[in-house]
């Protein structure tokens with residue numbers, strides 16, 4: 001009798017956990033969407049406003065000087081050259097927003113991740129759900145950006161829409177690595193601001209964003225090679241104006257970005273287990 | 279005797295050198311209310327987190343509803359309601375949204391979660407705060423919301439870590455009333471307190487924990503009978519005189535305990551002993567006779583006061 005009773009308890013528990021086991025990551029994403037809803041305004045305004053500003057200032061403003069000097073970059077106008085890089089850069093920026101403070105807060109100051117973990121959701125699902133929600137947000141950002149590029153006439157190639165994927169991949173590659181770092185923070189005594197200042201900003205300057213990486217001396221070019229932004233930018237350029245690079249190099253971009261994204265994802269999952277189950 | 283829903287045997291949790299929980303064994307039957315009583319750092323929350331299947335045990339056996347938290351965490355947690363010591367509500371969401379989001383984590387359909395959320399807001403007396411920001415709630419209201427959230431899945435077992443922290447007497451009263459009702463409905467309760475008050479009446483059984491080990495186990499009445507006297511006479515002579523006066527109290531009561539601010543005389547008749555003290559020419563500034571409580575049990579067992 002009593003053995004039977006325990007079995008029903010356990011069976012009830014097993015039945016109740018089936019859906020969370022399968023869909024837990026999505027419930028976490030739903031939660032994140034709700035939080036994002038409170039700043040949808042900002043996401044949309046920034047998602048439209050900042051591409052317009054950048055495309056106009058650099059692609060139209062600065063371009064008048066560059067193009068007037070009669071030089072083209074690899075045979076295209078400055079607008080066409082810089083636009084895909086701005087898109088890639090926007091992807092990194094949005095990913096940085098989502099994977100820095102929100103993740104830190106989840107673990108620490110207002111430990112919502114601890115709260116979620118008290119439900120049937122696992123640490124892995126928490127990480128997965130956060131990533132899924134950012135993928136959705138990034139896609140919105142990248143699509144908006146791409147549409148504005150079209151408006152500015154910055155996309156000569158028919159394969160241009162693939163730049164959306166390039167931006168997404170770049171954001172994830174950098175973002176998941178950043179998440180694995182912010183997941184380890186016990187206190188924020190300025191580390192996150194340091195990441196912005198000493199990693200994100202220099203990365204933008206040394207990733208062939210505003211001029212080709214080859215303009216730099218070789219001893220500085222390595223920054224570009226290890227920069228997700230450079231790989232994502234180059235991919236976006238191949239997509240939007242058929243930037244000529246060897247096929248193997250294009251493959252390398254994809255591999256590096258996917259590799260980083262997966263590495264950051266797996267690492268973040270491990271850290272989540274260590275941190276939440278201790 | 280129904281099969282226990284929680285079985286812990288030689289449960290150990292170490293953090294580096296420190297043994298936060300150092301070989302704890304207990305069983306909780308279905309529908310029972312079980313308390314963990316102990317001072318700060320005793321290992322109560324650590325035990326709760328292991329039972330809650332969120333913290334991996336270092337060694338020992340643990341079974342919740344017949345399942346092992348190692349490997350069956352989600353299954354176990356699907357049947358639990360957890361009120362952690364520190365609130366971890368999502369302050370970026372509104373009050374009702376916190377319940378909606380949390381209900382989803384149990385795989386419950388949206389419609390059902392919404393209905394349940396409204397019931398629980400009423401339960402927590404937060405009906406008119408549903409749209410408020412969490413940060414705009416008082417500490418006590420946040421606590422009530424945390425408790426409401428723990429009930430979103432109709433849990434079989436409710437884990438309450440210092441549930442009344444931050445509640446005013448009125449809210450506390452309401453909470454105990456609700457807990458009694460849940461108990462009547464057959465919910466198993468596991469709760470920690472560092473001071474016992476009303477919990478003394480709610481707990482069927484409890485263990486006194488100190489430094490990660492169990493010092494005593496029993497019903498509140500048993501523990502008081504075993505480790506204390508029927509009454510306690512509290513006398514104060516002023517903090518500089520207490521120790522000196524205590525010397526002269528030999529032979530009065532069964533046992534005398536000197537605390538910084540007062541002297542406790544353990545006795546079967548406080549009034550009679552108070553008379554003897556005054557007859558001896560000692561004039562306490564204040565005096566009080568009360569029933570023994572778990573606080574006294576604790577003092578006896580550990581030589582330390584529960585409330586610092």
Ligand SMILES: Nc1ncnc2c1ncn2[C@@H]1O[C@H](COP(=O)(O)OP(=O)(O)OP(=O)(O)O)[C@@H](O)[C@H]1O
Pocket residue numbers: 278293296297298316317318319320321322323324325363472
């Ligand atoms: N994550 C952790 N890492 C290291 N040490 C920890 C950790 N959690 C708890 N401890 C230590 O374990 C011991 C028991 O802590 P625990 O929180 O279980 O005590 P408690 O009985 O709940 O106390 P309180 O009444 O203050 O809530 C303490 O010495 C604490 O410092």
Ligand SMILES: [Mg+2]
Pocket residue numbers: 322323324363439
């Ligand atoms: Mg505690």
